[in-house]
Every structure is written in C-alpha cells, then in structure tokens.
Amino acid sequence: MENREHYLKAFLVAGLLIGVLSAIPVLNCCCCLWVILGGGLAAYILCQAASQPVKPGEGAVVGVFSGLIGGMIFSLAQALQQAINGDRVRQALEQGFRQGMTNSGVNLPPEFEQMVTQFMGVFAHPGLLLGLAMFFSLIIFGIMAMLGAMVAVSIFEPRFAMKRVMKTGTYYQPVPQSGPTPVARATVSRPAQPLKRPPETSPDDSGFAPKPQAPSDKGTSSAPWAGEPEIVFPRKPKGEG
Amino acid sequence: MQVLLGILLILIFSPVIAAVSDFSPLAQIGYLAFRPFCHQLEWRSFHVHGIQLAVCARCAGIYLGLFLGAAFFIFRPQPVSQWMLAMILLVALDGALNVLGILTTPAVARFLLGLGFGFYGGRILGLGVSDLEAILKKSRVQEWKTGNII
Numbered sequence: 061m062e063n064r065e066h067y068l069k070a071f072l073v074a075g076l077l078i079g080v081l082s083a084i085p086v087l088n089c090c091c092c093l094w095v096i097l098g099g100g101l102a103a104y105i106l107c108q109a110a111s112q113p114v115k116p117g118e119g120a121v122v123g124v125f126s127g128l129i130g131g132m133i134f135s136l137a138q139a140l141q142q143a144i145n146g147d148r149v150r151q152a153l154e155q156g157f158r159q160g161m162t163n164s165g166v167n168l169p170p171e172f173e174q175m176v177t178q179f180m181g182v183f184a185h186p187g188l189l190l191g192l193a194m195f196f197s198l199i200i201f202g203i204m205a206m207l208g209a210m211v212a213v214s215i216f217e218p219r220f221a222m223k224r225v226m227k228t229g230t231y232y233q234p235v236p237q238s239g240p241t242p243v244a245r246a247t248v249s250r251p252a253q254p255l256k257r258p259p260e261t262s263p264d265d266s267g268f269a270p271k272p273q274a275p276s277d278k279g280t281s282s283a284p285w286a287g288e289p290e291i292v293f294p295r296k297p298k299g300e301g
Numbered sequence: 302m303q304v305l306l307g308i309l310l311i312l313i314f315s316p317v318i319a320a321v322s323d324f325s326p327l328a329q330i331g332y333l334a335f336r337p338f339c340h341q342l343e344w345r346s347f348h349v350h351g352i353q354l355a356v357c358a359r360c361a362g363i364y365l366g367l368f369l370g371a372a373f374f375i376f377r378p379q380p381v382s383q384w385m386l387a388m389i390l391l392v393a394l395d396g397a398l399n400v401l402g403i404l405t406t407p408a409v410a411r412f413l414l415g416l417g418f419g420f421y422g423g424r425i426l427g428l429g430v431s432d433l434e435a436i437l438k439k440s441r442v443q444e445w446k447t448g449n450i451i
Contacts, residue, residue: 082337092338117436120429134337196312196334199305203367203426204338210425211385 062112067122069109074102074126078205079133092204098130099123099208107213107220111228114217116210123209124202131201135194302430303375306368306423313356313364317349331355345408358408359392359415366419367426374427381428385421392418 078098102122107114311318315331332341332355339356346357354361392414398404406414 095338115432115436116429117433120426120433123429138337192330192334196330197337199309200334200338203305203309206429207367207422207426210429211389214381214425 063106063110063114063118066106066109067118067125070102070105070122071126071129073105074098074122074205075129076133077101078126078130078201079137082130082134082201083137092200095127095130095201095204096208096211098126099205099210100212102126102205103209103212104216107216110220111224113221113224114213116213119209119213119217120206123206126209127201127203127205128198130205131194131198134201135197138197302371302426303368306364306371309364310368313354313361314349316352316355320350320352328355335360345411347408347412357411359396359411362412362415362417363419363422366416366421367423368419369416370420370423370425371427371430372423373420374424374431378427378431379424381421381424385425388414388418388421 075098078095081094081098099122102125103114103119106118106122312331312334316328319325319328319331335341335355339360341353341355342357343353345359346353347361348354356364395404395406395411395414399406
C-alpha cells in the first residue's frame with residue numbers, strides 16, 4: 061500500500077467512466093466491456109502516477125473500488141429508470157408469476173389474486189428494486205473491474221517500472237515513515253552508556269572520593285585507551301547453577 | 302471471493318430454481334440482475350427443461366470459469382501464464398465476428414471460450430486477492446511495530 065495517495069484519483073475517474081458508460085442504453089451493448097476497460101483504466105492511472113512498484117493486490121483494490129463506484133452510479137440510473145417505468149416492471153412481474161402458476165396447473169382464488177397484486181406492488185417498489193439491483197450489480201461490477209485492473213497491472217506495470225528506473229535511477233525508493241521506526245525505538249530503550257563497575261575507593265577525610273590510581277607501567281601499552289578505567293563485568297560465583 | 306462467485310452461479314440458475322419451487326419472482330430477480338451485463342437472447346442461451354438460464358452461453362461459461370479458476374488457485378497457487386491474454390483475444394474476436402455477422406459460433410463453442418477466459422480470469426482474481434491479503438497482513442504488522450495502529 062505504498063502508492064496509497066494515488067488510489068483516489070484512479071478509482072474515481074475509472075468509476076465515473078464505468079457508471080456513465082454502463083448507464084447509457086445505446087452504449088451499453090458490449091456486456092461487461094466497459095466494466096473491464098474501466099478497471100484497466102484505473103490500473104493504468106495508478107501505474108502512471110505511482111512512484112513505487114505497483115503490486116497485483118494494489119491493482120485489485122483499485123479495480124474493486126472503481127467497480128463499486130461505477131455500480132453505484134449505474135444503480136442510481138437504474139432506479140431513476142424504474143421510478144419512471146415502474147408500472148411496466150410491475151406488470152411484467154405479475155404476468156410472469158401468473159404464467160408460472162398457470163404452467164404448474166394451479167387455479168388461484170380471487171382473494172389470493174388480490175394478495176398477489178398487492179405483493180407485486182410492494183415487490184416492484186423502486187426502493188426494493190434499487191436495493192436488489194444495487195447488491196447484485198455491485199458484486200458483478202466489483203469482480204469484473206478487479207479482473208480488468210489485474211490484467212492491466214500485469215501489462216502496464218513493467219513498462220512504467222522501466223520509465224521509473226530511467227527517471228530516478230532506482231527501482232525502489234524507500235518511503236519515509238511518519239512514526240518512530242523500530243530501530244529508533246530500540247535505540248531509545250537501550251542504555252546510553254555501557255555498564256561499568258565503579259572503582260573501589262574510599263572517601264578520605266575531605267569527603268571527596270580520591271581519583272583512581274593510574275595503572276602501573278608494567279604490562280601496559282601505549283594504546284589510547286590505556287588510561288581508561290578497567291571494565292569489570294560481574295561474574296557468577298562458583299557453585300551457582 | 303468464492304462465496305460471491307457461488308452466489309452469482311446460483312443466480313444464473315435462479316429461473317430453474319424458481320420453476321421447481323413455483324416462485325416466479327426469483328426468476329425475475331435473476332433476469333433483472335444480469336440484464337445490464339448480458340443480452341440474454343433466447344437462441345444464444347442454454348435451456349434446462351425448456352427454461353432459459355439468466356445469462357447467455359458465453360456468460361455462463363465465464364461465470365463458471367471464474368468460480369473454477371478461483372477454486373483452482375486456492376489448491377495450486379501458481380503465477381498466471383500468458384494464456385490469459387490469448388483467451389481474452391479469442392473471446393473478443395469471437396464476439397466481434399458474431400456481432401458483425403461474419404461468423405455464427407455454436408453455443409457450445411461460445412460456452413467453452415467463455416469457460417477458458419473465466420478460468421484464467423478466476424486464477425488472476427485468486428492471485429490478486431491472495432496478494433491483497435499478504436499486503437494487508439504486512440501493513441498490519443508494520444503498523445504494530447511502528448505504533449501507528451490508529
């Protein structure tokens with residue numbers, strides 16, 4: 061999710077295109093073509109704008125969201141259409157139901173027919189139809205747009221990656237993180253100075269601790285750390301575990 | 302993903318289920334749901350006991366292939382080959398030739414072409430979903446390490 065800042069532009073543009081082209085009756089003649097192409101467009105925009113390599117999962121996210129936005133626009137257009145032609149849909153549903161009853165050899169009593177008419181009136185309500193159409197449209201739009209985006213990522217990403225390399229000189233640019241890094245936290249929790257055992261001294265009459273005596277010349281070298289106090293690590297007494 | 306594709310498959314067969322259960326609105330829902338995505342022409346669709354399915358033969362192949370391809374990716378997660386592009390081109394070519402009236406492909410051939418396209422498409426979908434899961438898992442771990450949980 062390193063190209064997160066480019067997601068919004070990609071799926072808004074592509075989603076708008078999907079919704080508008082799918083909702084226009086004359087243009088909607090190629091099944092899922094606009095949805096797949098819209099998903100591909102979203103992936104293309106993402107690959108073009110990205111500063112980091114685009115992963116297939118990122119293409120899937122952009123495709124799904126562009127499909128969802130396109131599906132919402134399409135569903136709104138369908139709802140408007142149903143609101144205008146609601147009676148026609150209700151009649152078609154009633155006719156289908158009666159046909160099914162006739163085929164199965166069931167004779168409906170007049171009271172039941174009235175109930176059926178009321179039921180169909182509720183069922184053909186624009187709100188309910190909007191809900192059902194929106195639900196199934198969103199599923200299909202999301203899946204198809206995701207498919208288009210995944211194919212487009214596999215096609216366009218190598219080309220834009222090559223352009224990125226030529227532009228910046230590197231394939232991958234590390235992203236600066238806003239929060240404290242794990243390394244910084246480890247540095248803070250670590251003690252600033254290594255543990256040293258203080259030299260064994262006893263305060264004199266003046267109340268000040270005497271300076272530690274310089275080591276004797278025997279066996280010493282002229283190394284720069286020669287004057288430093290010796291670091292003594294505590295040892296485990298014998299006999300313990 | 303599998304659940305969603307399974308729902309779509311059930312929806313394709315909803316007219317048959319509606320005829321068996323004598324519940325006609327179910328068939329109407331199926332036809333209504335796929336109307337924006339498929340021409341639903343009678344002579345290009347499969348019929349089960351004389352009842353037309355909710356989509357045409359090619360679309361039925363595509364949706365069945367998507368389901369099978371995504372299921373196949375779960376058991377054998379392999380990178381997708383170049384055959385996907387070949388299947389897209391074949392389906393597009395077949396569709397264009399049929400629209401122009403140059404060729405009339407039989408329903409079984411259209412179903413098989415759609416099945417191939419859907420199978421590779423399903424594998425690509427599986428790849429995308431698994432990669433997305435990996436990215437989300439990684440980003441969650443990273444947020445936990447850096448303390449940027451909110």
